[in-house]
Amino acid sequence: MASIKTKIILFFFTICTFAQTNKKQDLFDTIVFRYDRSFYNKIAEDSVKVLYNKQIIKYNEADIFPYVKETAISLNYKLEDLYYYSIPIFRLFEDASEEFNCESNIENYIAFEEYNKFQLTLIRFKNEILCEIPIPNPIFERQRIRNPGLGNTVDSYTYNREYIQKFSAYPENYTSYYNKIIYNKDNNFFFEISGLYQVLFEIETKTGLLYANYYGDTFDVGLNNRMLANEFIRKNIGITKIKILASGNYDEIDKENLNLPIPCLEYHSNNKKVFLRVKR
Numbered sequence: 273m274a275s276i277k278t279k280i281i282l283f284f285f286t287i288c289t290f291a292q293t294n295k296k297q298d299l300f301d302t303i304v305f306r307y308d309r310s311f312y313n314k315i316a317e318d319s320v321k322v323l324y325n326k327q328i329i330k331y332n333e334a335d336i337f338p339y340v341k342e343t344a345i346s347l348n349y350k351l352e353d354l355y356y357y358s359i360p361i362f363r364l365f366e367d368a369s370e371e372f373n374c375e376s377n378i379e380n381y382i383a384f385e386e387y388n389k390f391q392l393t394l395i396r397f398k399n400e401i402l403c404e405i406p407i408p409n410p411i412f413e414r415q416r417i418r419n420p421g422l423g424n425t426v427d428s429y430t431y432n433r434e435y436i437q438k439f440s441a442y443p444e445n446y447t448s449y450y451n452k453i454i455y456n457k458d459n460n461f462f463f464e465i466s467g468l469y470q471v472l473f474e475i476e477t478k479t480g481l482l483y484a485n486y487y488g489d490t491f492d493v494g495l496n497n498r499m500l501a502n503e504f505i506r507k508n509i510g511i512t513k514i515k516i517l518a519s520g521n522y523d524e525i526d527k528e529n530l531n532l533p534i535p536c537l538e539y540h541s542n543n544k545k546v547f548l549r550v551k552r
Contacts, residue, residue: 301380301544301545301546301547302480302546302547302548302549303379303380303384303546303547303548303549304548304549304550304551305384305385305548305549305550305551306385306550306551306552307360307384307461307550307551307552308552309358309552311389312358312360312389312391313356313358315358315389315391315407316356316358316391316393316407317356319393319405319407320351320354320356320393320395320405321351323405323435323436323439324345324346324351324439325346326436327344327345327346327347327436327439328346328347330432330436331344331346331347335428335432337437340436340437340440343440343441343442344439344440344441345395345402345403345439345440345441346439348441349397349402349441353397354395354396354397354402355395355396355397356393356394356395356396357393357394357396357401357454358391358392358393358394359391359392359393359394359462359463359464359472360389360390360391360463360464361390361391361392361406361463361464361465361466362382362383362384362386362390362463362464362465362466363383363386363388363390363465363466363517364381364382364383364465364466364514364517364518365381365382365383365518366518366519366520367381367518368381368514368515368517368518369515369516369518369519370515372511372514372515372518373511374506374511374536376511377502377545377546378465378482378501378502378505378514379482379501379502379546379548380546381514381518382465390406390407390408390466391406391407392404392405392406392407392464393405393406393407394446394450397441397443399447400443400447401443401446401447401450401451402440402441402442402443402446403438403439403440403441403442403446404446405438405439409434409435410466410522411430411434412431412434412435414522449487453472453474453485453487453498457474459477460474460475460476460477461474461475461477461548461550462474462475463475465517466517466522467517467522468509468513468517469488470486470487470488471484471485471486471487471488471504472484472485472487473485473501474498475548475550477550479547480547480548480549481500481545481547481548482500482501482502482546482548483498483499483500483501484498484499484500484501484504484505485497485498486498486504486508505536506536507536510536511536
């Protein structure tokens, strides 16, 4: 009889334990994705080599402003002395243009393994970051997929301004804040979301949590401020901008209607957490 009672007690204990375990599991999701840094670095190396040589040609043809000579990377640094740090740029799934709301977790809408590759390449010389180069350039990429029209065609002036002349060394503009965010965090994974400028997202390897590092001056959150990514998006970005980015209409981001109050400002999420794990 005692044996039967013991079995019954153990049976109910097992059920309760199983229920509690399931409840805990329901509090979070885990997203695992692969990232091949060598692939991104190869794209960066090939692209910078082309840009380096084109800048020399343009300067010799007097097709860029003379003052660029003082800062032009191709005229002041040897190509073999440059190093590259690739920060992938991920786009958002189009589903977010309809589904994203104050309760959403941004991790569920990031296309971590998209076939098309985009990146922000930091050009380094010794311990200095000389400049940052988006590959491909987002202006030209958007122009490429549109039909040509007035105000919608890249000319040589735009090409030189946005591509050739920006390949210039201004280490005082980049070294400080990038080093503050990335330095001593080699094990963490950094990326950007396409269209969200001056926000560097960071996956903390130990915890799997996603943080946002803000290094701009648009939002009143303090320079180099670091906070959980979803909290940052709810307080400073808002669902409207996320939906527009997910729809691919990047040019709409700066329209006046986006300056309206952010609807998630006072929202406190009770959603389950999303953890991220990168296979490299």
